[in-house]
Amino acid sequence: MRQRWADVAFAHWPVSPEVVQRVLPRSLTPDCHAGTAWVSLVAFQMQSLRITHLPPIPTTSDFAEVNVRTYVTGPDGPGVWFCSLDAESWLPTLVARSLYGLPYCVADIGRAPATDTPNWTIARRWPERATGSLAVAPTDAVADDDLAVFLTARWRLYAGTRVTRMARVDHEPWPLRRARVVVCDTGLVRAAGFPVQGSPVAHWASGVSVRAAAPRRLRPPHRVDSER
Secondary structure: OEEEEEEEEEEEEEEOHHHHHOOOOOOOEEOOEOOEEEEEEEEEEEEEEEOOOOOOOOOOOOEEEEEEEEEEEEOOEEEEEEEEEEEOOHHHHHHHHHHHOOOEEEEEEEEEOOOOOOEEEEEEEEOOOEEEEEEEEEEEEEOOOHHHHHHHOOOEEEEOOOOOEEEEEEEOOOOEEEEEEEEEEOHHHHHOOOOOOOOOEEEEEEEEEEEEOOOEEOOOOOOOOOOO
């Protein structure tokens, strides 16, 4: 799949590794920065979504998306685990659920203009209901510290319920800037099982072009014969 993520707003909260482990399959463990796990709320505009070598699908290639994600280590290395992904379009939602095992949801997503960046408001309609909002105002400061890199330089995703899959994700380096939070309703984060508190670390990026490889099923963990 090829796509572009534009006007990307990030909000990140520290959480305990034990809380993250509760939402993961046994093949994955929390990836921590200085002993702390993190969960993020990310809102952006999906653009030019298409299967490689094919044109974009009319009416389903450009839509708003908001996801809740955390950071993990799996058999293939560090990556992202998506707790939920809210989108406005049914067709990409159903395709991503069946092909990648990603927990996509259908939502009404408003993108009201704010002073410097859109104010995203989310009302999930399926498969359950939840709400949230996010707006961040970018600053002129480049975000290139260790934590910013840890939270955004991720090149694979893990997904699945009964079967865990991994897919490579490639894009150019983020044009990442520090940001301040303007609006943040953590309803989607709480619905994912993370009772976060306090002001999050915020970032913003104008966008990147993305290529997501086809998912690959992870092999089950090697079992040692206890009689040997």
